[in-house]
Amino acid sequence: MKNGFNLSEWALRHKSLVWYFMIVSTLAGVMAYMNLGREEDPSFTIKTMVISAAWPGASVEETLNQVTERIERKLEELPALDFTRSMTTPGQTTIFVNLRATTRGRDVPGTWVQVRNMISDIRSELPQGVVGPFFNDDFGDVYGNIYAFTSDGLSQRQLRDYVEGVRTKILRIPNVGKVELIGAHDEVIFLEFSTRQIAALGLDQQEVIRALQAQNAISPSGVIQAGPERISVRVGGQFTSEESLRNINLRVNDRFFRLSDIATITRGYTDPPQSLFRYNGQPATGLAVGMKAGGNLLEFGEALEAQMHRIIAELPVGVGVHLVADQPVVVEEAVGGFTRALFEAVAIVLLVSFLSLGLRAGFVVALSIPLVLAMTFVVMEYLGISLQRIEL
Incomplete structure (x- = not known):
């Protein structure tokens, strides 16, 4: 009576082919492990x-x-x-x-x-x-690195301009995702009307506001056709600063008056601010940097660190840069811990197998662990699964 297919017998009769597949699988697994993305946690969708x-x-x-x-x-x-x-x-x-x-x-x-x-x-x-x-619907965005920018002798607007420049340079890094400013203050111009002056001149505050809106409106003014040339006509007079507001003469109810006669015009920041960011109790502007999904956070962290070193060297004296959160360090510890645990497991299995089964059988049992892991890494790379704490 003929028995069915025996895998062990087939492997013993085709040793060269089995060794070939084992070596190829191991090399492919090592290459896949080096190319796998590294993240702290798996990405998920908030519905x-x-x-x-x-x-x-x-x-x-x-x-x-x-x-x-x-x-x-x-x-x-x-x-x-x-x-x-x-x-x-x-x-x-x-x-x-x-x-x-x-x-x-x-x-x-x-x-x-x-x-x-x-x-x-x-x-x-x-x-x-x-x-x-x-x-x-942007609840799932994760920022792995957060930098705090402080200033000594610079205004919040000047600091924001420098941080905006840093953001532009960071966006050039491969695999960079979202880069957002945190705690940046928006500049505004305040008009504080004097009710006494408005009443004395017999004006209506809403009419004054409508006159300001009409003065600052941008509307098409036509074109001049001169043969083949077509020239657009634009009317100036829009407000460009608080000084242009102070010098404006408004016409309300067929009367002309200067805006500075009835209102105090100052430049400041939104009050109350939408968000605040502090570093060691000092006002600061934060820069949050995220990575694209599936990327290697360790490689991205190295590229970001190198870029930040170049950026810091170009910033003026008085601008301080402080690293608040560094996710690549956490990922490196997680992946490093997995690697150490893997080698420890292989060493323990080798020791137990050699003592209980002998040298030859123990070697076969111990060799199956890294071989299975190598094939797993190949499958993970094919399916686009990155290395993170849950998968490890």
């Missing part, structure tokens, strides 16, 4: 979007009935919708759109595009004066 809209001056009931309910009724048409949750305050609504747990991660970006299109369809039905709606 929630936030939609916000403002209706200045409206009550809670008006905002709820005219804005919140109209948006939520439209969202009910979304096939992948699980539920919505909203918070409505006077003149402000915030709606959380949650997708079903069965929604595939690769389908989520297309679903958010569908949500934007659906809300755009009803934008004309919303009351006049509604600001928005605005959409936020």
Whole structure:
């Protein structure tokens, strides 16, 4: 009676072929391990979007009935919708759109595009004066490196300009993802009207504001056709600084007056600021740097460190650069810990196998561990799976 196929017998009769496959698999595994992406944690998709809209001056009931309910009724048409949750305050609504747990991660970006299109369809039905709606679905962004920029003798605007220049240079690094400023203050010009002066001149503050808007408006002024030449005509007079505001003469109710006679014009920063960033209690501007998904965070960290050394050498005296968060160090420790654990496991199995099975059988058992891992690394590279703590 003939037995079925015996893999062990076939391997013994084809030793050269088996050794060939073992060597090729090992070399391919080593190369795959070197090329695998390194990350701290696996990327995941958050299936929630936030939609916000403002209706200045409206009550809670008006905002709820005219804005919140109209948006939520439209969202009910979304096939992948699980539920919505909203918070409505006077003149402000915030709606959380949650997708079903069965929604595939690769389908989520297309679903958010569908949500934007659906809300755009009803934008004309919303009351006049509604600001928005605005959409936020960037919850999964991770910034591995955060730098704090401090200044000694520089204004916040000057520091922001330098940080913007640094951001432009960092964007040239291969595999760089999002690079965002944290705690940067926006400059604004404040107009503080004197109610006494406005009343004495018999003016209306709203009329003054409308006159300023008309003065600062950019509108087409026509063209001059001179044979083959076509020359665009533009009207100047737009505001370029607070000084141009102080010198402006406005006409209201057939009367001319200087804006500085009824208002105090100053340059400053948004108050209250949208966000604040401090380093050791000192005001600073943060720069958060992220890597593209699937990249090698260790190689990216080395490239970023080299670029930052060149950037710091070009910054003026008074600008301090401080590393706040360094994710490549965490990833290096995680991957290094896995490598140490792997070698320890192989050494323990070798020792136990040699003592219990003998030299030849123990060598075969111990050799199977790195061989299986090598083939696993090849499969991981083929499927685009990176090395991170969960996979390790």
